[in-house]
Amino acid sequence: MLAKDLMTFTWRALTTSRLRSVLVVGAAAIGVAAVVILTALGEGARQYILGEFSSLGSELLIVLPGKTEKGGGPPGMIFETERDLTIEDTVALHRLPHIKAVSPLSVGAIDMSFGAHSRAAMLLGSDASLLETRNLKMGRGSFLPSLDLNKAKPVVVIGTTLAHDLFGNASPIGQWVRLGDRRFRVIGELAEQGTSLGQNLDEAAIVPVASAQALFNNPALFRILIKVDNRSRLHKVEASVRRVLTQLHQGIEDFTLITQDAVLSTFDQIFKVLTLSVGGIAAISLLVAGIIIMNVMLVSVSQRREEIGLLMAIGAPPALILRLFLLESLLIGVFGAIVGSLVGRFGVWVIAKIYPSFPVATPLWAYLAAASTALGAGMLFGWLPARRAAQLDPVRALTGR
Numbered sequence: 001m002l003a004k005d006l007m008t009f010t011w012r013a014l015t016t017s018r019l020r021s022v023l024v025v026g027a028a029a030i031g032v033a034a035v036v037i038l039t040a041l042g043e044g045a046r047q048y049i050l051g052e053f054s055s056l057g058s059e060l061l062i063v064l065p066g067k068t069e070k071g072g073g074p075p076g077m078i079f080e081t082e083r084d085l086t087i088e089d090t091v092a093l094h095r096l097p098h099i100k101a102v103s104p105l106s107v108g109a110i111d112m113s114f115g116a117h118s119r120a121a122m123l124l125g126s127d128a129s130l131l132e133t134r135n136l137k138m139g140r141g142s143f144l145p146s147l148d149l150n151k152a153k154p155v156v157v158i159g160t161t162l163a164h165d166l167f168g169n170a171s172p173i174g175q176w177v178r179l180g181d182r183r184f185r186v187i188g189e190l191a192e193q194g195t196s197l198g199q200n201l202d203e204a205a206i207v208p209v210a211s212a213q214a215l216f217n218n219p220a221l222f223r224i225l226i227k228v229d230n231r232s233r234l235h236k237v238e239a240s241v242r243r244v245l246t247q248l249h250q251g252i253e254d255f256t257l258i259t260q261d262a263v264l265s266t267f268d269q270i271f272k273v274l275t276l277s278v279g280g281i282a283a284i285s286l287l288v289a290g291i292i293i294m295n296v297m298l299v300s301v302s303q304r305r306e307e308i309g310l311l312m313a314i315g316a317p318p319a320l321i322l323r324l325f326l327l328e329s330l331l332i333g334v335f336g337a338i339v340g341s342l343v344g345r346f347g348v349w350v351i352a353k354i355y356p357s358f359p360v361a362t363p364l365w366a367y368l369a370a371a372s373t374a375l376g377a378g379m380l381f382g383w384l385p386a387r388r389a390a391q392l393d394p395v396r397a398l399t400g401r
Contacts, residue, residue, distance in 0.1 A: 028336020036344025084220035125212020141188030290377030329382020
């Protein structure tokens with residue numbers, strides 16, 4: 001039998017029982033669509049996290065108070081602190097070579113009010129260098145002035161959401177607001193920043209670090225951000241920072257240094273494993289689809305015994321019968337892969353429309369893996385019915401027994 005005849009015969013077999021074919025193709029399509037959509041979500045989460053860190057630049061070095069190794073936790077989870085980070089630490093780091101900017105950071109929550117309007121705000125205490133270390137953009141006005149780090153000044157830069165909630169459409173520049181029990185003059189408004197590293201800067205108020213320490217009545221710093229002049233010097237600067245801070249802390253390394261590369265690499269590996277795991281879980285549905293294909297094909301063999309017997313009676317060898325039923329299973333897998341990929345792509349498009357800020361996207365390998373698994377399931381689970389059809393006795397098959 002020619003290849004064209006094989007395809008024609010198989011196509012007629014599929015279209016004769018349309019409902020059965022649609023249900024089987026639908027089962028395979030659901031499995032493929034699940035792999036495509038869940039893999040897209042995992043990959044989107046990975047890209048989102050990497051984007052959050054990459055937006056700060058790859059030349060950033062972050063100093064955290066406390067030594068994470070003592071608590072056995074990941075970077076950023078501090079369990080024990082012998083000595084806080086201070087303004088003096090920041091000043092000492094300024095003197096190191098190959099450093100573009102060093103930003104002290106004090107963070108806390110505070111009530112902010114203007115006239116009859118009041119709301120909670122995130123207060124950041126820093127200096128003029130924060131504009132560079134956090135890659136901030138100004139909407140209007142100016143950023144914090146260059147001051148001695150120990151000098152407080154009643155000036156504040158606010159985020160766009162904060163400005164809108166307190167001032168509406170009016171300009172906040174030059175207005176006096178109350179932060180806690182003190183008055184500050186608004187000198188600038190940030191451009192829309194969004195959320196970065198868990199901090200929504202659109203709802204933040206930024207004041208000189210000494211002013212924040214006075215408001216919080218706490219001289220300790222939350223972080224110190226260091227921007228290196230060249231990424232190639234990052235590890236060299238890291239060693240210098242470690243040496244200087246250890247000396248300042250009486251020879252005790254009671255702080256943690258993390259680099260953007262280390263954080264990015266860690267999250268990248270975590271989300272790659274997560275994406276593969278989620279895709280693997282979704283692929284289980286393809287095994288279910290394969291079992292459905294096998295059962296339906298077994299029923300098909302039982303219903304088509306007379307047809308199989310007639311083919312054998314006119315000279316069709318068992319190998320041809322085997323190929324006919326395997327081709328039918330393969331076509332089911334092909335159609336399932338195509339329909340599932342289209343449905344999965346549509347699902348990804350819907351998610352992207354609902355959550356435009358989430359970079360959901362399915363990698364090419366997920367489409368290939370899902371399609372390959374669907375085809376493999378069709379062939380694997382179609383083998384038993386095809387083999388049973390090929391082993392039928394022609395006489396018994398013709399009589400329907």
